[in-house]
Amino acid sequence: MNWVDVIWLAIVILFVIRGAIKGLFREAFGLIGILVGLIVAINRYEVLGGFISGEFESIPPKIANLVSFAFIFVAIALIFGLAGITLHKMGKFSLVRGLDRAGGFLLGAGEGILVCSVILILLSISPVSENASKWTEGSIFSPHLSKVGPFVYDSIISITPGKAKKFMQKLGEIEKSLPQKR
Template sequence: MNYLDIAIIIILGASVIYSVIKGFIRDAFSLLAVILGIVASLLFYPTGAEMLAGLITNPQIANIVSFAVIFLAVSIVVSLLGMLVSRMIKTADLSFYDRVAGGTFGLVKGYILVAVLVIVVTTLFPASARTSKITPYVVRSIRVVTDILPADYQRKIEEQKKNLENLNERTIERNDSKVSQ
């Protein structure tokens, strides 16, 4: 086992444990809070910035403040709603199922993080990926998942992979030129 294997195990384990402790409802609502906060902020920050124009004269700062306030407001409301639903689950004596579902949700979140990590590491540090015991299994599972995705998503994934490979090549070239100087 190398450092990549250890990182994969830690990420998966921590994600599952965290989600079991939090429960599915609160964990899902916290993710939903971030997503909805970003979406609402992107949609409404110009309107908020206009409302702040009398208080903040710099339009860029008004945009940033508007975005942040909308994001926080939506995130807090969705998180509070998640806490309310979570309490209802506990009151209905369904905590065990909430935690089991949370563990599953945590495993999926951890897997997504691990998949991204493995894609980056295999592209930027191929030697580390070759000595890993777990990476081949993750790579196979990524291929299975990407084969299921629509063609548009597959194309976007390939583009990002090429971008990472190009970044790696430029980094190696830059390092080689520094060494030869």
């Protein structure tokens, strides 16, 4: 176990604690927001990236694409999170409060693992990817975490209508659009 594994554990533990405190409704909508955000960001980042490049000519298209991916992902996750807060407040006084907390605990763990996977994916396609691969050398969790995002994405896409591309193919397109590694 190296220092990167400690960071992954800390992130997951924080999400687990947060999940138990927030409850099932808020965590479910948070997790759905992350999943939907990931799918929409991967499939639509070019549209917003093109707009950003057109409006702000000083920003290179490759950087605009990275910024647009992050913006879409975060914006959708926040919208779903707000919906979860609303539902949580409505169920606060019901008899299922214990189940709400236990479900939140489990979903918090899943959300934390997925967030770690997204961080790893973004690091792998970012300009610091060479350093990131050195950081994750010898990591116990990183090889497993790096498979979570693509697995979840491909699983959801398999039940979602449309012509969405497989995750690794789409990730390759994103990586090609970023600044060249040194």
